[in-house]
Amino acid sequence: MRMSNRSRLPCTTADYKNPAPMDVLPAEIFLLIFRCLPYSVLQSASAVCLQWRNLVISDDLLCKQMFKIKSDCFLEEGCDSDSLNTSPDTCSEIRLHPVFSKISYRIGDEIDRVQSPKGLLSESKYAADYASIPYTTEMVVTISSTIHAKPASRALNSIIFIVHNPDGIRVMDVFSTMVNETRKLCDLVAIMSGGSFFQRVYPGQTAARSMKAEILGKHRYFTGFTSVIRAGDCASVIVNPALSMIF
Numbered sequence: 611m612r613m614s615n616r617s618r619l620p621c622t623t624a625d626y627k628n629p630a631p632m633d634v635l636p637a638e639i640f641l642l643i644f645r646c647l648p649y650s651v652l653q654s655a656s657a658v659c660l661q662w663r664n665l666v667i668s669d670d671l672l673c674k675q676m677f678k679i680k681s682d683c684f685l686e687e688g689c690d691s692d693s694l695n696t697s698p699d700t701c702s703e704i705r706l707h708p709v710f711s712k713i714s715y716r717i718g719d720e721i722d723r724v725q726s727p728k729g730l731l732s733e734s735k736y737a738a739d740y741a742s743i744p745y746t747t748e749m750v751v752t753i754s755s756t757i758h759a760k761p762a763s764r765a766l767n768s769i770i771f772i773v774h775n776p777d778g779i780r781v782m783d784v785f786s787t788m789v790n791e792t793r794k795l796c797d798l799v800a801i802m803s804g805g806s807f808f809q810r811v812y813p814g815q816t817a818a819r820s821m822k823a824e825i826l827g828k829h830r831y832f833t834g835f836t837s838v839i840r841a842g843d844c845a846s847v848i849v850n851p852a853l854s855m856i857f
Contacts (some may be wrong), residue, residue: 677739704840717821745778755829
């Protein structure tokens with residue numbers, strides 16, 4: 611790789627006669643180092659100073675690793691451009707945004723209760739990030755508190771919805787859809803009995819309607835995604851909510 615003087619990072623003090631090595635290293639060297647970093651370390655590095663941040667956001671590969679721009683193919687953490695693999699045998703691989711494992715949310719609550727590590731998700735820097743590498747346009751989400759139950763029983767006690775975004779699913783798309791779907795009013799008795807019974811006292815009475823999240827019982831706390839499967843630009847994931855805490 612050719613390294614020019616013009617691409618070197620400027621010294622922090624213009625008249626400093628003996629600059630530190632970090633002040634005179636070519637930008638290309640920093641990029642080579644940054645491209646080997648996992649997401650969490652790269653995120654920390656980009657917050658060290660404005661120069662490093664500008665280097666990260668000016669490099670397409672690093673922006674893909676940070677989930678800021680679309681990636682059409684699967685990227686391992688810390689890979690460089692020479693190690694990209696787009697062969698057919700890797701078409702099912704997918705990597706979800708790490709922030710999903712750090713979200714705090716009680717399923718069924720309103721959107722302003724979804725918390726990221728940096729505060730309210732909708733106002734955080736993660737909201738507009740792509741949800742996965744490579745990006746997907748459709749994601750089937752299954753929320754089930756009875757993951758160890760028999761398949762028939764599990765289906766009756768699950769909430770299934772689909773997240774759509776033709777331009778690529780973002781982190782906020784997932785939770786906006788989750789909030790909308792789990793807060794819908796429905797006849798829980800009809801759902802959990804497979805349509806055999808309805809929540810009414812006498813014939814002709816309008817069925818009582820409850821929020822769909824009530825299907826999950828006390829297991830309502832989002833814990834991230836498991837069993838991630840990808841097929842083309844579609845993905846499916848499972849949420850196994852945790853038991854709510856008693857304060």
